[in-house]
Amino acid sequence: MYICGMELQEAKEKFIQTWGALGSQWGINRTMSSIHALLITSNEPLSTENIMEQLKISRGNANMNIRALIDWGLVKKQLLAGERKDYFTASKDVWEIARVIAKERRKRELQPVIEIVSELKDIREKNEEAEAFKEVISNMENFTTQVDRVLEKFVKSDRNWFYRSLLNLIR
Amino acid sequence: MYICGMELQEAKEKFIQTWGALGSQWGINRTMSSIHALLITSNEPLSTENIMEQLKISRGNANMNIRALIDWGLVKKQLLAGERKDYFTASKDVWEIARVIAKERRKRELQPVIEIVSELKDIREKNEEAEAFKEVISNMENFTTQVDRVLEKFVKSDRNWFYRSLLNLIR
DNA sequence: TTTTATTTTCAGTATTTTTTGAAAATTAAA
DNA sequence: TTTAATTTTCAAAAAATACTGAAAATAAAA
Numbered sequence: 001m002y003i004c005g006m007e008l009q010e011a012k013e014k015f016i017q018t019w020g021a022l023g024s025q026w027g028i029n030r031t032m033s034s035i036h037a038l039l040i041t042s043n044e045p046l047s048t049e050n051i052m053e054q055l056k057i058s059r060g061n062a063n064m065n066i067r068a069l070i071d072w073g074l075v076k077k078q079l080l081a082g083e084r085k086d087y088f089t090a091s092k093d094v095w096e097i098a099r100v101i102a103k104e105r106r107k108r109e110l111q112p113v114i115e116i117v118s119e120l121k122d123i124r125e126k127n128e129e130a131e132a133f134k135e136v137i138s139n140m141e142n143f144t145t146q147v148d149r150v151l152e153k154f155v156k157s158d159r160n161w162f163y164r165s166l167l168n169l170i171r
Numbered sequence: 172m173y174i175c176g177m178e179l180q181e182a183k184e185k186f187i188q189t190w191g192a193l194g195s196q197w198g199i200n201r202t203m204s205s206i207h208a209l210l211i212t213s214n215e216p217l218s219t220e221n222i223m224e225q226l227k228i229s230r231g232n233a234n235m236n237i238r239a240l241i242d243w244g245l246v247k248k249q250l251l252a253g254e255r256k257d258y259f260t261a262s263k264d265v266w267e268i269a270r271v272i273a274k275e276r277r278k279r280e281l282q283p284v285i286e287i288v289s290e291l292k293d294i295r296e297k298n299e300e301a302e303a304f305k306e307v308i309s310n311m312e313n314f315t316t317q318v319d320r321v322l323e324k325f326v327k328s329d330r331n332w333f334y335r336s337l338l339n340l341i342r
Numbered sequence: 343t344t345t346t347a348t349t350t351t352c353a354g355t356a357t358t359t360t361t362t363g364a365a366a367a368t369t370a371a372a
Numbered sequence: 373t374t375t376a377a378t379t380t381t382c383a384a385a386a387a388a389t390a391c392t393g394a395a396a397a398t399a400a401a402a
Contacts, residue, residue, distance in 0.1 A: 058392045094310040139265040149341045
């Protein structure tokens with residue numbers, strides 16, 4: 001019985017809940033981030049059934065979201081000797097997690113925007129209104145390609161570069 | 172009649188559509204980002220009715236989302252002399268837009284996570300499993316507070332600092 | 343091969359989120 | 373005042389999204 005502080009189980013549940021809520025605020029579905037959080041906090045690989053049980057979700061739901069996580073590169077299958085079931089793990093390394101998420105979002109979201117912005121430059125009209133629009137688009141292209149380059153660097157970098165760069169930025 | 176390239180109107184519509192889709196991928200509702208995009212590309216302030224017409228949405232919907240945008244600091248009311256209606260504008264400055272979005276998301280999302288992570292540190296248990304969890308949480312606290320500091324700096328910085336920093340990062 | 347365990351799929355259902363539209367509230371002019 | 377224009381609210385409807393559960397597919401063991 002703990003007077004202050006909290007028990008491990010309670011903390012894990014709170015973490016799973018928070019991670020889930022955070023994900024859904026960022027356009028990732030709640031179950032997917034909850035499963036991710038569960039795996040992050042689990043000290044051993046979990047099977048689909050473990051996950052279904054602990055999060056009280058159906059097999060179909062578990063299966064779909066595990067696959068999505070694997071697709072993102074956030075979760076890996078682990079074959080356990082003598083076991084027929086698949087087991088799953090997630091990296092506990094926060095920097096690595098951030099790196100993978102940045103990599104995927106760059107690919108899935110930033111790249112398409114850059115493409116479309118680049119298309120939108122081709123306007124022939126020459127009046128004031130058109131020029132103003134072109135100016136916005138041109139700035140946006142500038143901005144997105146710069147951000148893209150930074151993300152690319154981050155994704156390819158190592159932990160030391162990242163933490164060193166952060167320090168430089170806030171210096 | 173244009174052979175290649177596109178007309179201004181078409182480009183604007185494409186931009187509005189893209190911006191809307193992007194927003195919804197990032198947990199901001201599609202109408203809200205579409206209104207924002209419409210205002211970014213408009214060369215004059217627009218009234219609620221203008222917005223309703225151009226995006227084909229209801230008055231209630233327009234009103235709620237305009238207010239949300241004002242709440243975020245992305246849109247401003249503009250009183251037009253001799254007009255009774257409210258008119259709205261949005262900054263066309265991409266850097267400024269990014270700054271405001273970073274500011275709001277930092278306040279609304281990063282801060283709460285930092286708070287919760289800090290709470291989760293108080294675990295009394297001392298077994299191996301608890302230590303592993305504490306390690307994850309501690310790294311997460313580290314990471315989030317560092318990112319928070321960079322965002323704070325960005326939010327308070329000027330355009331020059333930002334572009335200079337980006338250049339330094341990718342150098 | 344057949345049997346059994348496991349994973350995948352997906353139509354139907356449930357839930358959540360967004361939107362509408364009309365009534366109520368507010369604001370400014372008459 | 374009263375009247376008219378405008379904005380806000382919010383219950384109900386619609387749309388989008390997520391979830392279930394059972395059947396089909398796959399893979400491994402017997």
